[in-house]
Amino acid sequence: SQELEQSPQSLIVQEGKNLTINCTSSKTLYGLYWYKQKYGEGLIFLMMLQKGGEEKSHEKITAKLDEKKQQSSLHITASQPSHAGIYLCGADWGTGTYKYIFGTGTRLKVLA
Amino acid sequence: GAGVSQTPSNKVTEKGKYVELRCDPISGHTALYWYRQSLGQGPEFLIYFQGTGAADDSGLPNDRFFAVRPEGSVSTLKIQRTERGDSAVYLCASSLYASETQYFGPGTRLLVL
Numbered sequence: 486s487q488e489l490e491q492s493p494q495s496l497i498v499q500e501g502k503n504l505t506i507n508c509t510s511s512k513t514l515y516g517l518y519w520y521k522q523k524y525g526e527g528l529i530f531l532m533m534l535q536k537g538g539e540e541k542s543h544e545k546i547t548a549k550l551d552e553k554k555q556q557s558s559l560h561i562t563a564s565q566p567s568h569a570g571i572y573l574c575g576a577d578w579g580t581g582t583y584k585y586i587f588g589t590g591t592r593l594k595v596l597a
Numbered sequence: 598g599a600g601v602s603q604t605p606s607n608k609v610t611e612k613g614k615y616v617e618l619r620c621d622p623i624s625g626h627t628a629l630y631w632y633r634q635s636l637g638q639g640p641e642f643l644i645y646f647q648g649t650g651a652a653d654d655s656g657l658p659n660d661r662f663f664a665v666r667p668e669g670s671v672s673t674l675k676i677q678r679t680e681r682g683d684s685a686v687y688l689c690a691s692s693l694y695a696s697e698t699q700y701f702g703p704g705t706r707l708l709v710l
Binding site: 489520526573585586 | 695
């Protein structure tokens, strides 16, 4: 079974609409990393969350980690075509190996 | 540029051939990671280097895969006797220290015919 699940798998929204992407872990997270991926550009780091209840924002993107540190959400306000891409959450479960376990990603399309 | 770079960006090879994929991490980053991403999936961990040594190679699928980082900077992922199932995007990431955020390169798209 998938240890890190993302939902939805894909999302199509009209420009200007808000949207939320969720990431759920089967274990308590030591750190949760959000990345965006576009073709040919690899993964672009967005935000890292570590503390229960933590919330971070960058421009129109806000990410939160729940108090139990097993679920994170990424919220985009007033979406733009530039937000289109694949959003990936990566988990560090604090095992000391520092490898990230990634979800399968959420593919976002924003219609102009 | 100051980011992680990977070469080649694309590699097409025939089944059974040997390939080398190169990663140049961000200058000064001590930790380096290789991941593999298949179509429609998230990246999967292959190997992690701290300095010159492989600290965790538990993700390497079999003994056809090998990676080195001889001087603690550039790393090369080597795949022997390539198989069609090896086709994927190979991503490299680096971090200042192992516990810090990983920054990814653009990847090498490997296609084995």
